[in-house]
Amino acid sequence: MAAVLTRDIVKTFDEINAVNGISLRVPDGEFMVLLGPSGCGKTTLLRIICGLEQQTSGDLLIGGNIVNDIPPRARGIAMMFQSYGLYPHYTVRNNIAFPLRTQRMPSQDIQKKVGWAAQLLGIGHLLDRRPRQLSGGERQRVALARALVREPTALLLDEPLSNLDAKLRTSARQEIKNFQQRVGLTTIYVTHDQVEAMGMGDRIAVIDHGRVRQVGTPIEIYQDPADLFVATFVGAPPMNIVTCNGGGYLGFRPENFLPRDMIGDDGVTEFSFRVDRSEYLGSERIVYGVMDGFDSKQPITAKLPPAHVAEGSVRPGEWHRFAVKNSELRRFEASGNRSTRH
Ligand SMILES: Nc1ncnc2c1ncn2[C@@H]1O[C@H](COP(=O)(O)OP(=O)(O)O)[C@@H](O)[C@H]1O
Ligand SMILES: [Mg+2]
The missing domain is CATH 3.40.50.300 (P-loop containing nucleotide triphosphate hydrolases)
Known part of the structure; x- marks a missing residue:
């Protein structure tokens, strides 16, 4: 060896x-x-x-x-x-x-x-x-x-x-x-x-x-x-990347969406998104939508345990609030590199 x-x-x-x-x-x-x-x-x-x-x-x-x-x-x-x-x-x-x-x-x-x-x-x-x-x-x-x-x-x-x-x-x-x-x-x-x-x-x-x-x-x-x-190559569906005001990017994984009752908790960031469609996959539901971006509509994907989304509760066209723990947000520079600022 x-x-x-x-x-x-x-x-x-x-x-x-x-x-x-x-x-x-x-x-x-x-x-x-x-x-x-x-x-x-x-x-x-x-x-x-x-x-x-x-x-x-x-x-x-x-x-x-x-x-x-x-x-x-x-x-x-x-x-x-x-x-x-x-x-x-x-x-x-x-x-x-x-x-x-x-x-x-x-x-x-x-x-x-x-x-x-x-x-x-x-x-x-x-x-x-x-x-x-x-x-x-x-x-x-x-x-x-x-x-x-x-x-x-x-x-x-x-x-x-x-x-x-x-x-x-x-x-x-x-x-x-x-x-x-x-x-x-x-x-x-x-x-x-x-x-x-x-x-x-x-x-x-x-x-x-x-x-x-x-x-x-x-x-x-x-x-x-x-x-x-690396952020978008590893993980399926890939990490959501949304552009920020300052020109950098914010990333969070589809599984990072918190249950709705955690919206408003300390240490979470809230967004809203419009549902386009969803897929029921047995162990999870994948929801595809767009987020109210900082300067445009940005595609995002959520991977939700079915318990969080009862049948029919996410309908195309509806807007939903959602939250992600701040500790799970990843920041990237406009160059694509990970930001050292937190
Ligand atoms: N013998 C060769 N002659 C010319 N170009 C080559 C040759 N072998 C590989 N390449 C090129 O080098 C790059 C890397 O190829 P390769 O190592 O086979 O990639 P991977 O295995 O990651 O798919 C490709 O652009 C490929 O076309
Ligand atoms: Mg090869």
């Missing part, structure tokens, strides 16, 4: 800065999630870390050693791709053995290692099947076994769950996380899905346009977003 450190990594393709100066420290044993929209440079950064791509500038350190010029295989890092890349005509056994065969390991040792990896992932009974005879979740475990068979010091996962259906994704998420905790493997996990990031990461690095916007625990990222990008 080893810590991974990137120091001001830049990668330029033609004119595009795919990675724009990323410095990131992933301590030994940490599960770090890189979260960002499609095209923000996540895959490129992973490919640089495992050595499939050479950075334009900056240093990469693994276990404290600079590995800029070390070829991929010698870096001791495993990468699992979005598509898994299993060989369809090989059995599971031979898929897992493949990285060891290319290392010319004696076949007895290969069998031992394959057995070890298969046991680790609970796929011992699947060794003689071919990929097409496996479910999506089983394929994923085989790909993981193949990534781990060389006992890497760190594991890189690039959107590994994107090919699974929603239900399987939830269980696969827990499987990967349990496995990682059990083995204590330094892991960098790429996703554009903020729910995955929140649920899995020890820490999350939020990336946009090849830059890190914020690094923090899921709680820090959610409660204290560093800027408007």
